Amino acid sequence: MKKLLLILLCSPLIVFGQTNTLGSDIINPNSKIKEVFSGGEGVLLEGPTMGADGTLYFSDLIITKSKGMKAGIIWNYNPQTGETKVFRSPSGMANGLAFDVDGNLISCEGADFGGRRVIKTDMKNGKSTIVAGLFNDRRFNSPNDLVIDNNGRIYFTDPRYFGAEPIDQPLDGVYRIDTDGTVHLIITNASKPNGIAISPDYKTLYIANYDLGYSNILKTGAILEYTLLPDGNVQFKGILIDLMNNGPDGIKVDLEGNIYIAVKGNIVVYSPKGEQLEEIEVPNRSATNLCFGRGIFSKTLFITTHKKLYTLEVKKEGFHIPFKK
Numbered sequence: 623m624k625k626l627l628l629i630l631l632c633s634p635l636i637v638f639g640q641t642n643t644l645g646s647d648i649i650n651p652n653s654k655i656k657e658v659f660s661g662g663e664g665v666l667l668e669g670p671t672m673g674a675d676g677t678l679y680f681s682d683l684i685i686t687k688s689k690g691m692k693a694g695i696i697w698n699y700n701p702q703t704g705e706t707k708v709f710r711s712p713s714g715m716a717n718g719l720a721f722d723v724d725g726n727l728i729s730c731e732g733a734d735f736g737g738r739r740v741i742k743t744d745m746k747n748g749k750s751t752i753v754a755g756l757f758n759d760r761r762f763n764s765p766n767d768l769v770i771d772n773n774g775r776i777y778f779t780d781p782r783y784f785g786a787e788p789i790d791q792p793l794d795g796v797y798r799i800d801t802d803g804t805v806h807l808i809i810t811n812a813s814k815p816n817g818i819a820i821s822p823d824y825k826t827l828y829i830a831n832y833d834l835g836y837s838n839i840l841k842t843g844a845i846l847e848y849t850l851l852p853d854g855n856v857q858f859k860g861i862l863i864d865l866m867n868n869g870p871d872g873i874k875v876d877l878e879g880n881i882y883i884a885v886k887g888n889i890v891v892y893s894p895k896g897e898q899l900e901e902i903e904v905p906n907r908s909a910t911n912l913c914f915g916r917g918i919f920s921k922t923l924f925i926t927t928h929k930k931l932y933t934l935e936v937k938k939e940g941f942h943i944p945f946k947k
Contacts, residue, residue: 648880648891648900649936655904659699659706659931663692667926668872669719669730669767670913673745674945676702678915679709679727680926681716685784686734694736696729699931701919706931714741718767718818723774723946728753730765730778733785738762740778740799754805757797760790767872767911769818769827770943774801775854777808777827779815796829798854808856812846817873817911819881820850821894822941827856830870830883843869845883845896862896872911872926876938882923884909889925902934914940 664684672678682695693712696719699705710716715736716729725745731737739755739762753776755761764785768778781794796809796818809815814833820826829846843865848856863883871884879894887907891900908927915922920939925932 647937653935655932655934657930658704658933660929662929663695664689666910666928667931668717668911670911670924670926671719671721672913672915672919673721674725676917678924679719680931681713681719683717720768720770722770723943725945728768728770728776730768732766733764733782733787738764740765740768740776754799757791757805757807763789763791763794766816767818769820771820772824772943775799777818779818781814781816800854809848811858817871819873819875821875821879822877825850828873828881830873832869832871842866845870863892874913875941877941878938880938882912884911904932916942
């Protein structure tokens with residue numbers, strides 16, 4: 623991502639974040655961000671998601687050339703014990719992670735000697751299968767982030783930010799994987815689609831477009847809004863939030879449809895209409911992604927940064943596709 627050059631030059635300090643409240647009821651003004659993990663080996667921690675067992679999984683994104691050809695990592699953090707351990711390495715350069723309704727871990731594997739595919743891991747036996755590896759008989763550019771709808775369809779973004787491999791797809795698109803395994807290119811008008819989220823009513827798809835320095839607004843920092851049709855296709859509605867020279871990364875929603883975006887290094891919260899509600903200050907302005915927990919952690923934000931993982935208690939409950947009972 624385009625934060626990478628800055629990240630390589632700067633390392634975060636050990637401090638605690640505080641919130642900057644703009645009058646909403648998203649969080650308590652006295653809430654404090656807590657550091658719960660420090661030890662990322664790459665340049666970005668990414669893709670946090672909580673499984674049915676109440677543990678958090680997140681990616682450690684490593685640029686191989688700058689890190690002695692180290693491979694990526696998926697970490698496992700237990701918020702009840704505070705223990706963090708390696709779940710998988712090499713990770714296939716996993717970035718975005720999510721759980722499907724059956725409790726399988728779905729991973730976007732990116733470029734830079736990664737898998738450049740979407741895989742599914744059965745958490746009961748650890749075995750993985752490739753959900754999608756090609757489109758039009760060509761490899762993906764670098765699957766980045768994903769979301770799953772109530773019909774089990776997977777939507778993922780495919781921008782290329784780094785990696786020496788040839789770029790095989792002619793554009794950085796957004797794809798849908800149907801339950802029968804077919805892959806469809808559904809969004810072509812976002813230049814660098816990054817984070818992705820679905821509204822709680824499954825009628826809107828949000829794309830965090832992270833491509834700066836161009837005159838066309840679709841090639842700058844923006845949250846793009848699409849109507850999500852029953853068949854899984856989309857219709858472009860427009861720019862919901864113009865972030866101008868700020869590149870949005872991870873994006874999640876709560877049960878009320880409010881949108882939480884890792885942007886400007888902080889977490890900024892917007893209403894479904896695009897009105898800013900709150901800004902959560904993150905230590906060293908280093909936020910990359912976020913998620914809500916589940917169960918007793920459903921009102922806890924887990925925030926990844928360059929090297930650290932933080933938590934913050936909020937008033938809202940996060941939106942998830944529920945697991946099958």
